[in-house]
Amino acid sequence: MRLVLKQTLLSIAPAEVVEVSSFKSATELLQIEVFDGVCVDLNLDGEDGSNWVEQLLQTNPLLNVMIYSACNDLAVYQALLAAGVKVIVVKSNQMPILQIGLTHWIKGLRYCCPVYNALLDFSLKSSALPVEVKLNKRELEVYQLMQQGLSSAQMALALTIEKGTVAKYRQRINRKLKSRPSE
Numbered sequence: 001m002r003l004v005l006k007q008t009l010l011s012i013a014p015a016e017v018v019e020v021s022s023f024k025s026a027t028e029l030l031q032i033e034v035f036d037g038v039c040v041d042l043n044l045d046g047e048d049g050s051n052w053v054e055q056l057l058q059t060n061p062l063l064n065v066m067i068y069s070a071c072n073d074l075a076v077y078q079a080l081l082a083a084g085v086k087v088i089v090v091k092s093n094q095m096p097i098l099q100i101g102l103t104h105w106i107k108g109l110r111y112c113c114p115v116y117n118a119l120l121d122f123s124l125k126s127s128a129l130p131v132e133v134k135l136n137k138r139e140l141e142v143y144q145l146m147q148q149g150l151s152s153a154q155m156a157l158a159l160t161i162e163k164g165t166v167a168k169y170r171q172r173i174n175r176k177l178k179s180r181p182s183e
Contacts, residue, residue, distance in 0.1 A: 037064035050083035066105040090115035092160035114158040142169040
């Protein structure tokens with residue numbers, strides 16, 4: 001994924017791209033060289049990276065930080081945003097989302113991709129689902145996007161799945177909602 005990230009960034013704007021393989025290496029490099037921004041292709045196994053981001057921003061408060069990760073844990077992203085991250089892009093096969101994220105990052109603007117927003121909306125609206133209806137994780141994600149009025153195409157983009165797969169989830173959800181016990 002680093003190659004995709006690097007090629008996408010260079011297609012948007014000429015930039016010096018320096019690759020490092022760890023938080024420690026990045027921290028050491030940032031102590032001896034000045035950069036406008038840090039784009040982190042982050043594997044968030046076991047830690048959220050927010051302490052590292054806070055340390056970076058204490059050293060250089062103007063540093064523009066973007067996180068590019070496959071994590072689907074809203075709490076991790078909220079911790080990173082609270083630490084000072086400006087851009088969050090959840091890894092997907094949707095190049096336009098990565099390009100939008102990188103463009104915002106280059107300009108120093110805040111941006112959270114549709115998958116993050118879907119996770120956030122899901123957590124905020126999870127009480128809207130009737131208690132007796134049991135949905136699996138993906139069905140819950142689709143249900144929340146349905147509640148927002150997104151089209152199947154928009155849901156497919158946000159969840160990085162095919163439009164036909166979204167249709168199948170919608171059918172299952174509707175079937176489960178219709179079969180719930182009446183009060």
